[in-house]
Amino acid sequence: MTEPVLQEGVVHDSLASEFPDLRLAWVTVDTRPRRTPAELRERLGMLADRFHGARALSIRREPVPAAYRVFFRHIGLDPDVQRTPIEAAAVERLLRGGFVSGSAVDDALVLALVETGVPVWALDAARVGGALELRAARTGERLGAGDYADDLAPGRIVVADETGPVAVLFGPVAPDRLPGRDTDRVLLFAVGAPGVPALYFEEALHCCAEALDSD
Amino acid sequence: MVELTVRRARRDVDEQAARAQLRRQIARLEAQLSALQISGFPYGRVEPAGPGARGPHILGLGELESIRDGLVAGLDDARSRAVERGERQAAARAQLERMLQEPGRHKFVRVASRDLGEPGCGVWHVRPRLGLIGMLAGWWQVKLSSGCPLAS
Numbered sequence: 507m508t509e510p511v512l513q514e515g516v517v518h519d520s521l522a523s524e525f526p527d528l529r530l531a532w533v534t535v536d537t538r539p540r541r542t543p544a545e546l547r548e549r550l551g552m553l554a555d556r557f558h559g560a561r562a563l564s565i566r567r568e569p570v571p572a573a574y575r576v577f578f579r580h581i582g583l584d585p586d587v588q589r590t591p592i593e594a595a596a597v598e599r600l601l602r603g604g605f606v607s608g609s610a611v612d613d614a615l616v617l618a619l620v621e622t623g624v625p626v627w628a629l630d631a632a633r634v635g636g637a638l639e640l641r642a643a644r645t646g647e648r649l650g651a652g653d654y655a656d657d658l659a660p661g662r663i664v665v666a667d668e669t670g671p672v673a674v675l676f677g678p679v680a681p682d683r684l685p686g687r688d689t690d691r692v693l694l695f696a697v698g699a700p701g702v703p704a705l706y707f708e709e710a711l712h713c714c715a716e717a718l719d720s721d
Numbered sequence: 722m723v724e725l726t727v728r729r730a731r732r733d734v735d736e737q738a739a740r741a742q743l744r745r746q747i748a749r750l751e752a753q754l755s756a757l758q759i760s761g762f763p764y765g766r767v768e769p770a771g772p773g774a775r776g777p778h779i780l781g782l783g784e785l786e787s788i789r790d791g792l793v794a795g796l797d798d799a800r801s802r803a804v805e806r807g808e809r810q811a812a813a814r815a816q817l818e819r820m821l822q823e824p825g826r827h828k829f830v831r832v833a834s835r836d837l838g839e840p841g842c843g844v845w846h847v848r849p850r851l852g853l854i855g856m857l858a859g860w861w862q863v864k865l866s867s868g869c870p871l872a873s
Contacts, residue, residue, distance in 0.1 A: 524740065524779055563762055566755045575755070576748045579788055581777040642779065663777040675777045 510535060510715040512708060515695070518641035521663065525580070529698035530640045530665065533711045534631045537692050537718045539685060542613045546717050550613055553620050554604040562596035570623030570706050577699035581663060583676065591625035591676070611685055611692060614717035624696055624710035627665075629672060629683045631691035636668035638695055640675070647671055650680040665695065692718065736782060743785040750792035757799045761806070810838040817863075820847050824861035834865075842869035 515530030522528065542550075565571050566585075571592045578585040589597065595616060599605055605616050611628050618626045643658040649671050650656065656678075658664065664671035673679040675697060685692050694714050698707040780788070813836040820827045827847045834843040844866050849855035855862075 520779060523737065564759050567752075567759060572752065572755065576751050579747050579751055579792075580744050580780065580785075582775060582780050582784060582788075583777055659775060659778075661778045662775070663779070677776060 510712065510719070512711055513637070515638040515640060515665075518639060520642060521640055525577075525700050527698075527700035528640065529702075529704075529707060530638060530695065531698070531707070531711060532638055532693055532695035533715045534691055534693050535715045535718045536690065537610070538690050539687055540610050542607050542610045546610065546613050546617065547607050549717075550605045550607060550617060550620075553617070554599055557596065557599050557620065559600060562593075562600050565592060565596055565623075566590075568623065570702050573699045573701035574623070574625075576701070578676070581675070588676070591619055592623045595619055610718060614714045615694075617717050618710045618714035621713050622706045622710040624698065624702060624707050625676070626694050626696045626710050626714045627673060627679055628685055629679065629693040629695065630685045630689045631693040632689070633683050634667045634672060634693050638672070639666050640664075640697065641666055643671055649674060649678065651682050655680075665697070694718075739782055740780070740785055743782070743789055746789050747785065747792060750789065750796060754792060754796050754799065757796065757803065761799065761803050806838070809836065813837050817845055820845065820863050824863050825859055828861060841867070843867045 510533035512531050512533050515532060517525075517528050517530055566575055571590060574590040574592065575585045578588070578590055585593070595605070605613070605620065607613055615626050615628060618624065641664065643660055643662040643664045643666075645660045647658045647660075647664075647670055648655040649658055649664075658671060658674070663675040665673045665675060671680065672683045694711055696707060696710050698704075813832050816827075816830070817832045817837065820830055820832065824847045828849075830847050832845045834841050834845070846864050846866060847861055848864050850860035850862050854860075
């Protein structure tokens with residue numbers, strides 16, 4: 507297994523001037539859609555066993571989840587309405603009794619999130635053009651392609667490639683960019699909120715890439 | 722013209738510094754609110770301000786001030802509720818102590834564990850020992866009933 511190369515994304519000036527420590531980075535991994543390998547399922551099971559109600563409650567005071575909570579407030583999201591990714595995972599864990607096993611990619615994302623507190627998203631690398639960028643949406647931009655693509659309000663913070671937005675920050679990913687049946691290379695990206703230590707941020711991407719690259 | 726540009730640039734810098742200051746305040750308030758919610762669980766829930774209609778975006782001074790003020794109000798509310806709760810629990814604890822010391826003077830008085838700030842559905846209840854005989858003889862005792870009612 508080769509160590510995936512972490513690539514830094516661009517944070518647009520308008521955002522970087524307000525949030526100097528904001529980060530965007532990604533790695534790409536050769537992998538095809540498949541069921542979750544037993545090893546990854548076991549790791550998720552072990553994580554679920556260690557994840558109790560008390561931690562689900564107090565997780566918001568841990569440094570990394572707290573940084574995302576504060577960042578949510580700073581960008582106009584109320585974390586008590588739209589849960590931060592790690593808090594949403596914690597609630598899911600309590601409601602379902604475990605981290606539900608889906609596809610290998612989905613489970614690798616959950617693994618990285620629960621291990622580090624840093625959310626990671628997956629895209630089909632073949633459907634991403636050029637470097638990723640964190641910026642405000644421009645007038646007339648849409649999320650996805652076709653008649654059912656959602657209009658994006660100008661100013662909404664998005665992750666974009668050279669062709670346009672691929673995801674709303676902490677929101678939906680463009681359906682036409684998601685990994686599908688014909689995917690053979692996945693791009694994993696993470697957004698590091700100000701105050702999140704670089705170690706956790708980078709570990710999230712490495713952890714996710716390693717889980718997908720383990721066979 | 723140059724003076725106007727300089728003045729505008731200076732105002733932008735001032736506003737950016739003000740926004741940074743508001744963000745620091747929001748971060749501090751958020752930390753305090755989280756701590757209060759955890760220490761007051763399950764009673765310390767703060768009502769959310771409502772969904773943000775615009776999604777994630779760069780907030781202006783007005784929006785940041787509004788969020789800051791909302792957090793201050795939420796924190797004040799949570800604190801005053803915590804104080805009220807603390808007073809009610811102290812009163813309930815004092816009542817329980819009196820019941821334990823002199824059960825005969827507090828016949829049939831009940832204090833729920835929840836009123837004491839304890840989890841569960843237990844209720845401290847002053848009851849006569851041996852039923853009617855104890856009632857006539859003046860034998861009173863404090864019993865803790867336990868267990869939550871079965872779900873219907």
